[in-house]
Amino acid sequence: MLELKDVSYYYRSQKDRMILDHVSYEFKKGVMYAVLGSSGSGKTTLLSLLAGLDVPVDGTVCAVGEDILKKGLNAHRRDHVSLVFQNYNLIDYLTPVENVKLGGRADAEKLLTQMGIDKMQRKRNVMQLSGGQQQRVAIARALASKAPVLLADEPTGNLDEDTAGEIISIFQKLAHEQEKCVIVVTHSRELAEQADVVLRLKKGKIADDTGIVEN
Amino acid sequence: MDCLSRALRYIRRKKMKSALLLFLFLTINSMVLGTLGIRKVSLRLAEELRKNAESRITLESVDQDCPFRKADMQAIENVPNVNWLNRIAEIQVISTDCIPAAGSEDSEGAFIVHGYDKLENDSPFADKVYRLVEGNYPQSSKEIVISQFLAEYNGIQTGDKITFETVDKGSQEAVVSGLFLSGTEWSQTENVRTVNRIENQIYGTADFVNRLSSKNTFTGVAVYVKDPEQLMDTKEVLEKAYQDRAVTGMTDRNFQKLKMMIGQTGRITFLIFLLTVAAGGLITGLLLAMWMRNRKTEIAVLISLGISKRDILSQMLLEEMIVYSIAFIGAGLAAEFLLPRIINGMAVMQGNDVTPELSAGWMLLVLCTGLAFVVILTGIAIFPYMKKPVKEILSEMEG
Numbered sequence: 376m377l378e379l380k381d382v383s384y385y386y387r388s389q390k391d392r393m394i395l396d397h398v399s400y401e402f403k404k405g406v407m408y409a410v411l412g413s414s415g416s417g418k419t420t421l422l423s424l425l426a427g428l429d430v431p432v433d434g435t436v437c438a439v440g441e442d443i444l445k446k447g448l449n450a451h452r453r454d455h456v457s458l459v460f461q462n463y464n465l466i467d468y469l470t471p472v473e474n475v476k477l478g479g480r481a482d483a484e485k486l487l488t489q490m491g492i493d494k495m496q497r498k499r500n501v502m503q504l505s506g507g508q509q510q511r512v513a514i515a516r517a518l519a520s521k522a523p524v525l526l527a528d529e530p531t532g533n534l535d536e537d538t539a540g541e542i543i544s545i546f547q548k549l550a551h552e553q554e555k556c557v558i559v560v561t562h563s564r565e566l567a568e569q570a571d572v573v574l575r576l577k578k579g580k581i582a583d584d585t586g587i588v589e590n
Numbered sequence: 591m592d593c594l595s596r597a598l599r600y601i602r603r604k605k606m607k608s609a610l611l612l613f614l615f616l617t618i619n620s621m622v623l624g625t626l627g628i629r630k631v632s633l634r635l636a637e638e639l640r641k642n643a644e645s646r647i648t649l650e651s652v653d654q655d656c657p658f659r660k661a662d663m664q665a666i667e668n669v670p671n672v673n674w675l676n677r678i679a680e681i682q683v684i685s686t687d688c689i690p691a692a693g694s695e696d697s698e699g700a701f702i703v704h705g706y707d708k709l710e711n712d713s714p715f716a717d718k719v720y721r722l723v724e725g726n727y728p729q730s731s732k733e734i735v736i737s738q739f740l741a742e743y744n745g746i747q748t749g750d751k752i753t754f755e756t757v758d759k760g761s762q763e764a765v766v767s768g769l770f771l772s773g774t775e776w777s778q779t780e781n782v783r784t785v786n787r788i789e790n791q792i793y794g795t796a797d798f799v800n801r802l803s804s805k806n807t808f809t810g811v812a813v814y815v816k817d818p819e820q821l822m823d824t825k826e827v828l829e830k831a832y833q834d835r836a837v838t839g840m841t842d843r844n845f846q847k848l849k850m851m852i853g854q855t856g857r858i859t860f861l862i863f864l865l866t867v868a869a870g871g872l873i874t875g876l877l878l879a880m881w882m883r884n885r886k887t888e889i890a891v892l893i894s895l896g897i898s899k900r901d902i903l904s905q906m907l908l909e910e911m912i913v914y915s916i917a918f919i920g921a922g923l924a925a926e927f928l929l930p931r932i933i934n935g936m937a938v939m940q941g942n943d944v945t946p947e948l949s950a951g952w953m954l955l956v957l958c959t960g961l962a963f964v965v966i967l968t969g970i971a972i973f974p975y976m977k978k979p980v981k982e983i984l985s986e987m988e989g
Contacts, residue, residue: 423981428894453896464891468603469596476591477895500603520896 376556377402377425377455377524382434383579384420394420396579397434404523407550407557409570416576418560419528425558426458426526427451438524457517461529463509465501471512472497478519486515490545507538514545525549527559531566543569593901597908607881611913612920614877615960618870619921620928622956625863627929627948632856639852643845644711645818646676647825649836650810656835657807665831666813671824676712676812679705679799682785683754686761688744691737691789700785703734703754703792705799712812713793715770720793724748725768731797733767737789741769758804764794810836818845871963878910878971886975890983899976906972910964918957922948 384395394417402408402425412418423429424436427448435442443451457478465474471492475483487497490511496504501512510530517525527546531539543566549555550571559566567573575582601608649666651657663675684699706713709727714720723738725748734752741747751763772788784790800806815824821842829838885906892902925948948956975983 420981426894429979429981449896449898451896452894458894460891464887466888466891468600473591473599477892477897516895 376404378437380435380437382424382431382436384424384431393579398581400581402556402558404556405550405554406571407546408559408572408574409567410558410560410574410576411567412576417579418576421576422526422528422560426456453520455522456524456526457520457522459513459517459525459527459530461532463513465509465512467502470498471501474501474512475515475519478516479521481519481521483519486518490515506533510534510542524556524558529561530559531563593905594908597905597912600909601912608913612917614874615914615917616920618866619918619960620924621866622863623921623925623948624929625859625866626952627925628859629856632852636849636852639845639848640818643818645815645821645842645845647813647828648810648839649813649828649832651836653835657809658811660806663811666811666828669824669827671815671817671820673814673816676707677796677808678712678810679796679808681799681803683802686753686755688752690784691740691743691787692784701790701792702785703794703799703802705794705796707796709793720770720772722768723771728767728794731795731801732764734764734792734794735768735770736766736792738769738771739775739789754802756802756804762801764798818842875967875970878967882971882975886983889975890980893980903972903976907965907968910968911961914960914964918960922953
């Protein structure tokens with residue numbers, strides 16, 4: 376589905392410090408991945424490379440067997456991946472429905488209903504929704520693109536325990552029922568425990584792959 | 591959702607920002623259109639003033655035996671920059687049916703007839719020394735204006751005829767077309783000669799005087815110029831040509847005074863225009879830069895959703911251009927209705943029939959220039975965030 380082939384990354388100002396050092400890994404559909412690692416370990420960099428928001432210094436990122444650079448980063452972002460952020464990043468002058476429509480042409484109302492956003496909430500300004508509701512809208516927006524890969528950066532970081540649990544449950548359903556490839560970058564052990572595969576980033580390498588966990 | 595839909599939603603829902611920007615653009619456009627309108631009017635006034643300034647050079651014959659002749663008039667008319675001539679002639683004549691008001695001595699019924707091609711321009715009537723109290727100025731060489739006292743003294747009314755004896759002992763009739771008063775008649779002492787008394791001054795055309803004298807001669811001429819800016823050059827040419835025969839004078843005060851005032855108005859409005867554009871550009875630029883900084887997350891998110899940078903840039907440009915266009919229409923209406931009042935309130939332009947108007951071409955030019963400015967300022971404001979890697983913006987945002 377999404378593959379890192381011998382990917383290396385470092386900041387041009389710090390060439391001696393490799394953020395990612397010849398990393399190769401293939402992400403498969405229908406699996407929920409959790410990427411763990413300490414601050415500065417390269418989690419967000421990995422996510423950015425997978426999302427086509429940045430390009431590796433060496434190696435290639437492939438989506439459905441094709442180098443994303445060849446297809447074009449815009450097209451990759453539009454067709455292959457969708458993103459969910461810790462801070463939700465909803466567009467504040469658009470309603471929840473309009474935010475979802477930004478993601479793609481899917482039925483926004485239906486997606487929001489699936490995410491538990493009722494009719495009244497859909498018409499309100501997104502900034503008037505609670506954190507959990509905003510994250511649901513953000514997930515609905517990510518799903519609107521019908522991209523096979525969902526990338527999430529600390530999606531439960533700003534949420535309380537119960538709401539975080541609900542969001543994790545949504546991710547699991549997306550992976551297992553809708554055959555999405557869900558990659559979550561997190562510090563949360565609770566979230567990692569719910570993932571099918573836990574990846575640990577350490578010194579620019581994917582240090583630990585626990586393999587697919589049978590639920 | 592296309593860029594236009596997003597732009598319209600942004601304008602509608604970010605009310606405060608849109609209102610502030612609208613007000614700013616409205617103010618800038620109103621001032622720009624206003625100052626341009628005033629400047630245009632002042633330029634037009636200057637042009638009209640140039641045409642109608644009535645700046646002139648006067649030539650007065652110094653030798654009665656050597657007056658100006660018809661050939662001199664033709665030669666003067668052919669001098670560059672000469673617009674038209676007001677020929678001046680004078681003769682002392684006797685009337686056979688009109689008795690002069692008595693003075694210090696008996697002058698056998700003599701009057702002085704003054705002739706001007708255009709009486710109201712260079713005679714005492716031009717300086718309001720005399721004023722017409724009844725009738726009109728002479729319209730033809732068979733009409734004259736006389737003193738109201740003389741008319742009363744002889745029982746003459748406007749429309750009556752007076753007969754004069756010509757130099758060659760013939761006679762010429764003239765119709766009284768108007769009566770005048772000076773207001774200083776009573777202050778004349780008994781010592782004033784009869785022929786010199788105000789009551790015994792008769793005004794007609796230069797041609798009428800020539801008919802009385804049976805000659806084509808003139809005591810002076812007022813040379814009106816086309817371009818008052820070149821008055822000195824024309825004066826030099828005439829001085830050179832008639833230095834032995836005439837005394838030259840120049841009348842240009844009104845033009846210089848008005849020119850200075852109109853020039854000052856033009857300079858002030860141009861300065862206001864420059865300041866408005868500079869201050870408006872600076873304030874708009876700073877506001878846009880500040881707002882775009884707050885929108886960098888939005889830009890990064892839109893990019894992460896696969897929306898192209900060109901589409902995002904188009905949205906931002908459309909937002910500003912729509913607000914600018916609305917403000918421009920408002921400013922155009924304000925200029926249309928308020929500008930005439932402002933201009934009519936300007937003392938320098940009072941008395942002139944000026945209708946300030948900004949042509950469609952000017953309006954279009956201001957609109958296009960303004961839109962170009964908006965595009966440039968928005969482009970400058972958004973450029974750093976378009977150039978910055980999305981990953982960095984998102985990293986900053988996510989802490």
